[in-house]
Amino acid sequence: MNDLRLRLDDLNVRKQDIESVNESEIRGGKMVKKEVEKWLDNVEKMNAEIEKIEQKLVVVSCFSRARLGKLVRKKIEEVKEIHRQGCFSDGVAVDRPPAKGMTLLTSDLEGETDVNNQIWQLLMDADQVRMIGVCGMGGIGKTTIMKHINNQLLKEDQFRKVIWVTVSKEMNVSKIQEDIARCLKHSLPEDELERATTLNHALERTSYVLILDDVWERFSLSKIGIPDPKPDEQRKVKVVLTSRSKEVCISMGCMVVQVKPLSKQESMNLFLNHVELGHSVVQDPELKKIVNSIVKKCGGLPLAIVTIAGSMKGVYDTHEWRNALNELCQHVKSVKQWDNEVFKCLMFSYNRLADSEIQNCFVYCSLYPEDFPIKRRELIEKWIDEGFINGNTRQAMYDRGHSILNKLENNSLLERTRSLGYELSVKMHDVIRDMALLIEDHSRFCVKAGLQLKELPDEREWATGTFDKVSLMNNSILEIPSHISPKCHNLSTLLLQQRDLGFRRVLETGFKTIPGTFFEHMNGLKVLDLSYTNITNLPDSISNLGNLNSLVLRCCYKLRHLPSLAGLKALKKLDLYNTTIDKIPPQMETLENLTYLALQAEGLKELPTGTLPMFSRLQYLATMLQLKGEEVGKLSKLEFLSCIFLDMKEFKKYNSTSGTKWPQNYICSVGSSLYRNGSLFGVEDKSEKPEEHNTLYFVNCDLEEADFAMLPMDLNYFHVEKCDDLKCLSDGTSLFHGVTLCHIWECQGIECVIDLSSSPSYSFKNIERLVLGKLCNLLELVRVGPTFESPCPVIFSRLTMISLEKCSRMKKLFSVEMWQGLQNLEDLRVEDCQEMEKIIDDNGTRNGSDTTSLVLPKLRELSLYSLPRLKTICGNGVMIPTNFLRYLRITECPELKRIPLLLPQLENGEPSIPPFLKRICVKPREWWESIEWDDPNAMNVDLSAFVSHVEYF
Structure with missing residues (x-):
């Protein structure tokens, strides 16, 4: 039974993690997979079955223990199998039906309205024109115009898809294909020929506008998989490309639209709109003359105008404006159709820095x-x-x-x-x-980033210049030859990182090893970035880079071994985030200049005692290891800390050693392990963002030993889990005044969250999100007491979200003393609370009143699930307006007979559909059809288009 309990505990931890991911994915616009829903159901069934076994265990006779033992062994295997099935390696959610396109950020048009209208007419009216080429010199505004067109098209019904793809100078066929497929929400095979065929079939089934921005040379549409945009009565298809070359547009069979420089007045308007002084500049005749000359030098080129105007923000002195004009004249004679003149114009802004x-x-x-x-x-x-x-x-x-x-x-x-x-x-x-x-x-820059190179430049190319910085990031280099040893003594920066494809995703191809000779002639190297590569180890020669300041191996998921780093005396930054090393590098403790250390590695179990204090200069420490409180407390320069303390004893040691001086940013857990709390802790998200909430987790530890006076005053996120001695969170302390997020989970001793009967001071007045789960003895959120003097203080005035789950003894969520203060609540979720009878209780105070009270005026999401005794949401005469309502979910609430939702009214007084409503999720169907509305006009509004009879949304 002990083995079964441990297995079940592990299973429920995984369930909790998956539910957290589900919530995040749903909020990101995705749908939970059916197989995940089924798995969660299986976990619930297993919990119920084991609960019955627990009950049998209490009363089982000696003669029946053998039979029960066989059942327990069987359940252990079943739990193990369900746990194994819970590894959803390809994710727990799928995309919702694809959107029409993406709205793009853009600036206001100035002077390009004629071209904009011309392109729009060709898209809307001229069926014989299938390809449109928008050409003009670099910086003339082609992309800005097409961004406006893109956003306009999203509001029209003529095309089912609006696809935006940036081509760029070094055209990458695979990237273009991936970008188009992503817009179509379509996956592509690896084979090049198959990719084009698959994409072609996908495009042939829909009508679309394909915008190919920044095309530099002619290319074959069919090679990518874009069908020939010939006239088709069944569907409407247009392809628009922008290019600096008119010849490219003509060679691809486009109807050419030329974007010309702005007129004198348009140029002046654009300049004045982007310079801080605005139109007041032209009030001074002398200054107006200078500004006119500067604008004239820009030659009607929007990019040059905006850039130079930006560099003159905050300049008020006439002498400085005249000096700026002189500097500009030295660089630019006039901006014609020559890139070098454009660059000189832009160089003015660079020099102005x-x-x-x-x-x-x-x-x-x-x-x-x-x-x-x-x-x-x-x-x-x-x-x-x-x-x-x-x-x-x-x-x-x-x-x-x-x-x-x-x-x-x-x-x-x-x-x-x-x-x-x-x-x-x-x-x-x-x-x-x-x-x-x-x-x-x-x-001295060598930049070959994002060119999809499959081979490293050969030694002759490395030797052609005394490179200072080399960037080969985001390529597809298959291997680094064993013989190569670039002679780059002056090289200070080498960037070899690959694309970030998301958590635990790496390119299938890519170099796995680096030969020992590779770094032989790079003794001046200061920055080395190998993030997101497939390397399994580093060569011993890395130790010879005595000038190296930064070694970044972030998300090298296959990296298992590091050589001695003793030679890296200058190293300040070591980033081993999401690697698979199982022990720290030999002689790592000699790196006394380290200021940044990221040590999140699943295989790493511990940091040897005495190692941490050697890094006395650390400012940033992020790890999921259990650390000694006394050792961490000695790191007096820490500004960001992410770690785990084994228990409350170590936590108190940290406080006593550090003198209660906490880092500016921290994410710390007390009493949890990496395996049990990894996803909850947010290894891949929160622990890497020092600007996020300051967070403390207390998991399975004795809070009676905690002195809340030890807690930092700037705490934002407070999480308590499996701490059964917790009674409530309001013990007269004011140290929670900054907390905005609070999670309380599986704490059997808690009966109320805030107890005003024993302590009238309330600490959580700034809380915005409150999550309560599996609190089997929770009776009420706020305990007032019979002698409490009214009026009750407004406790949750900033609360925007509350979630209550599996709190089996709770009968009423909000009391009469509370609900009037919930003016900012947007998201309300109550799930699987078997005794819940009423969400908002007015304690009968509304009986006999003819007026209607409105509560929760900003409510966006209301989710009520598996509440078998819920009889009412609000009391008599209390209603919830739906002006902002987006999601409504009421499932498995059989006793609920009325819905107190007040529909918005049109100008003529007639009720209407809530303007932001996206979905209503109900179960069973018969319940929805029999429900009554407190709003007498609700039956006149047809909501059937929003109703879905499913369990999850």
């Missing part, structure tokens, strides 16, 4: 592939590694990095965007990137 640190940071961005979204935090980390940003603290360097990024964005040298993971990122316009790579002082 007037800070070598910022200029270095800007040029560094050109090491990334063309049109590549660079995550802000990743870029700042690289700048720190390179030594472009210096400071005594990591926070100061982050702040400086964000300040530089903002300046580059404000000067229009970088544009803000988001990565595929929706993380805030920046991107370089391809023209500006070309300019950055041509800057004379940085001619």
Whole structure:
């Protein structure tokens, strides 16, 4: 039975992890797979069966124990099998039906409206025109125009799909195919010929506009898998491409639309809209004359106008404007159809940065592939590694990095965007990137990023210049030849990282080993990035890189072995996040200059005692290892900490050693192990983002030993799990005043969350999200007590989400003292609470009243599941408006007979469908058909199109 209990515990931990992932995937717009739903049901059934066995065990006779023992052994095997089946290696969710296209961020059009209208007419009206070529010099505004067209098309019904693909100078057929397939939500085979055929079939079944941005040379549509866009009565198809070359457009059979430079007035309007002084500039006659001359030098080129205007933001002095004009005149005679003149114009903005640190940071961005979204935090980390940003603290360097990024964005040298993971990122316009790579002082760059190279450049190519930085990132290099030994004594940066394909996904092909000779002549190397590669080990020669500052091996999932790092005396950053090493590198403790250490590795069990204090300069420490509290407490310079303390004793040792001085950012767990708490802890997400919530987890530990005065004052996320001695969270302490997220899970001793009867001071007034689960003795959220003086304080005024799950004794969720303060609640979920009778209790105070009270005015999601005794949601005369309602889920609530939802009204007073409503999920169907509405006009509104009779959504 002990073995069975342990197996079941492991199974339920996996179930909890999968449910957490499910919730995240659903919020991301995906649907949970049916096989996952079935697996979760099987886990629930197994829990019920084992609960019955537990009951039998209490009363079983000696004669029946053998038979029961056989049943227990059988259940152990069944639990093991279900646990094995719970490894959903290809994910737990699938995409919902694909959207029509993606809305793109763009700026206002200035002067291109005629071209915009011309292109629109060709798309809408001229059936004989199937291919449109939008041409013009770099920076003229072709992409901006087409982004507007893309967004316009999404609002029209003529095309089922609007597909945007950026082609770029170094055309990559595989990438184009992948981008089109992603828009179609279609998967492609590995074989090149099969990919084109598969894509062709997918496109032939729909009507679409395909926008191919930034085409540099003629190519075959059929080679990619794009069908010939010939006239077709059955479906409408258009292909639009943008190119700097009119000849390319003509050679591909396009109807050409030429984008011309802006007129004098349009140029002035655009400039004034982007310079901080705005139209007040032209009030001063002398200043107006200077501005006119500067705008004239831009030759009607929008990119040049916006960039130069950005570089003049905040300039008020006439002398400085005149000096800027003189500098511009020295570089630019006039902007014609020549790229070198365009670059000179843009160089003015680069020179205006007037800070070598910022200029270095800007040029560094050109090491990334063309049109590549660079995550802000990743870029700042690289700048720190390179030594472009210096400071005594990591926070100061982050702040400086964000300040530089903002300046580059404000000067229009970088544009803000988001990565595929929706993380805030920046991107370089391809023209500006070309300019950055041509800057004379940085001619020692060798940039071959994102070109899908399958081979490393040969030694002759390495030897052609004294390279300072080499970027070969995001290629498909199959191997590094055993004989190669590039003679690059001046090389300081080598970027070999591959694409981030998501957690636990790596390219099937790629180099797995690095020969020992490879680093022989790179003694000047300072930054080495091998992230997301297939390497299994590093050569011993890595130890000879005595000048190396940064060694990044992030997400090298196959990396198992590291040689001695004793020779890396200058090393400041060691990133082993998501590797499979099973022990720390030999003599790692000699790396006394380390300021950044990431040690998340599944195979790594422990850090030898005495190792950690050797790294006295550490500012950033992220690991899932159980650390000694006293050793961590001695790291006085820590600014970010992610780790596990074995128990409360070690946690208290940390506090006593550190003198309650916590790092600025932390994610710490007390009493949990990596295996049991890995997904909950957020190894792959939270522990890598120091700007996220400060978090403490207490799991399966004795909270009676905890002194809440030890907790940091800036705690944001508080998680308690399996701590049975927890009675409530309001013990008169004010240390929870900053907590915004609170999770309480499987704590058998808790009867209320906040007890105002014993302590009128309430600590969680700032809480925004509250998750309560498996609290078998929870009776109420807030305990008031008979002698409490009203009015009750508004406790949850900032609460936006509450989830209650498997709290078997709870009968009422919100009391009369609470519900009037829930003005910001958006998401309400109550699931599998067997005794729940009422969600919002008015305690009979509304009886006899003719007026209607409205509660939860901002509610977006309401989910009620498996509540067999639920009789009512709200009391008499209390209703919930649906102005913001998006999802409604009511399943397996057989006693619920009325829905207190108030539908919005049209101007004529008639009820209408809630404007944001997406889905209503109900079960069983008969219940929905028999339900009554408190809103007397609800029956006049047809909601059938939104109703789905399924269990999960």
